[in-house]
Amino acid sequence: MMNYHKLLEKVSEYALDYFKTQNSKSFIYHNKKHTEDVVNKTTEIANHYQVNPHDLAMVCSAAWFHDLGYFIDPDHHESQSALLAESFLRAKEVDESDILIIKNCIMATHMPQSPNSLLEKIICDADLYHLGTDDFLKKDKAMQQEYNDFHHPHLNKSEWRQKSIVFLQKHQYHTDYCQQLLDSSKQKNIEILKSKVGNALDKVVQPEHKLDENIAVADVTPATDRPKIKKNKDKAIDDKPEKGIETMFRISSSNHQRLSDMADKKAHIMITVNSIILSALISLVLRRLNEYEYLLIPTIILLGVSVAAMTFSILSTRPSIPNGVFSKDEVDNKTVNLLFFGNFYKMGLDDYNYGMLKMMDDKEFLYGSLIKDLYSQGVVLGKKYRLLRIAYSVFMFGLIVSVIAFIIAVTFFSTNKPTI
Template sequence: METALTPSPAKAEIIKNAKAHVLALLEEKLPGKLVYHSPKHTMQVVKEARALGEAAGLEAPDLEALVLAAWFHDAGYIDTYDGHEFRSAELAGEWLTSQGYPAERTALVQSLIKATHRDSERRTQLERLMVDADMSGMGREDFFANGELLRTEWEAALGRTFSNPEWAESQLDFLTTARFYSPEGKKRYSEQFRENIKAQRKELKKKEKKLKKKEEEAEGTFAEPKRGIETMFRTMYSNHMKLSDMADKKASMMISLNAVLMSLIITYFGAKLGSKTAALSNVGLIRNPIIAVPMGILLATALGSVITAILCAQPDVTSFKWLKRSPQIATNRRVNLLFFGNFSKLSLDDFQDGMHQLMKSGESVYTNMITDVYYLGDVLTRKYRLLRLSYTIFMVGLILTALSFGIALLYKM
């Protein structure tokens, strides 16, 4: 004789038929972007529901209702995302009714499905077991892999995007606020659940550390500058030194050349003017006074060129008379304590105080370096302006000398 707690052979087939129906339904109508709430997730929940039900010693009808609820609990995703539990309950009721399943058992299955909604109260043992089976992922080793699938699904289906630290934080919030309701769920998942919380906290700290490092690298800080900033200053200093050295060498070349020209011209004029015999001779300036014009132009050219070249090569030291009276030397943006032209006006005590202030503030260090580069550029601008003037005078003087000499030859002829 058949008992009330033992399902009939016809009823025993209901779970098999429900499996075929739900898998076919999900395969046909479930949106492809739902990569977490997939048939695989449903089968995993069914497996956990059966294990929890057996561990709780459920009678066959109750275990059957629990497993049926597990099969249908996510079927509503084919039509809606938020509130899918209620649509799932409707789909389960329609199908079970079409299979001739008892109305009171159908209502039980529907109530178990609705219990998985986040705002539902879990009053009965079956409801607690159902919720624990649905949330069993947070107490399994595949929690993190499934979490990435859920993240992808939310981005595709809901448009919710998360940075790595934000996702790690949201997962940790979920783990620390969630719990298992049934004694069987706590016993089965608690150990791995605690391990997952520890691992998630560790992952969050790791993400936050990476994010902080990335932000510091992107923004740069005065306390810990990027290598690129140091390379930039090193390159700028090197380039300024090279340009200054080039200017000095070019100025030295002009000084030497024009000094030789002036020596030759002065020697020539001195010899002619200092010798009465030469002055009375038929050769020289008295015989050809017009030749003095190109020689005079060449002399003036050499003199102007050598003067500007000397000014270019002349050391130029930037200093400030009021520097001694500055109360905050290290923070003054116009003062460069790294340059002797500035700090040589200070007493040793003031200089030491200023350097100590400088070393305490990374921003002041960079301010002084920037000031130093600025004044180096200012000196270089003056050097190259004078050097250009020296070369221009020399070039124009040579042209005028050649023209005047040609005119003198034509006049003589």
């Protein structure tokens, strides 16, 4: 069976050595630092979706390889990177199916991006993660310099900014994680670029200076159109708080859901472990206690610990459902949360439709319901983790006490000490 952790180590070593041997100062943006950033962001997004070790190795390997082709052919670097990956992975006897997954991930980063699988979406978003960060302007400047090193004629700042605005407006993140986390910041970067372009245009035409009538200023926006830019900018700024609020609700709800899944997994682990302990005690020890009477107290302690830990773990995952009914008065008074199924699952469709339409028409009712839903998730999470903490504490300390009790019983109270 392939050791994917070892494979990923070999891939990273190969990529880092490749950058050393192909050290080109022309690649100011597509360099080792960019690749390392993409690998880190790929890992971050993949961990959010809790991908298995195999898939993590596949997508991170693709991230290490995805830009190595720039040193061979910048205009077709994805296909060159895929060939480099294929050659290396075959030499390491990696399965053809895994090689295909890695190559598809690399090719998915080709512009315009069109990923199909979750892994392809992850690497695409990791590759352009910076578009929604505070580092965007710095990296965009490096990208312009690199572009001008390979293309003629060069693009000046204004031309490049307009090109960047168009790119940002057309771009979209493919994972809901990046959409929730980065979309609002990406919009902010668009507005910053627009303001810089607008300021540059203002500097080109100064009212106090006369322009030579024989000189034509190319690509200058007429003065009458400039207020429109400012108006759109102001509108976007006015929309930001609402978008920020919606993003906050999405991220918080997603985080609560992930924490709830983690709690359920922890409870499952505790239930499984204690089930095994109980089965072993019942089948091996309890039926022979008449032969080992000195083990009675340690056995009872361990039984009690296992039962208590299992009970608290089950309680942490035990669902509690409300009566599933609401009244029209509750809808009119905005006191019911229609976003939680427990409040409406016994209601008819017409009543539920009435409530939802009422909520969607009322911004205060809608946001109030979102707040209640978020709060309810937090309350449930608090209860889950409180019970889980009790279960793990009981198990940990109880196990220590049980082991000590067994040692004392065997050491001081055993006479013939027969073997079980």
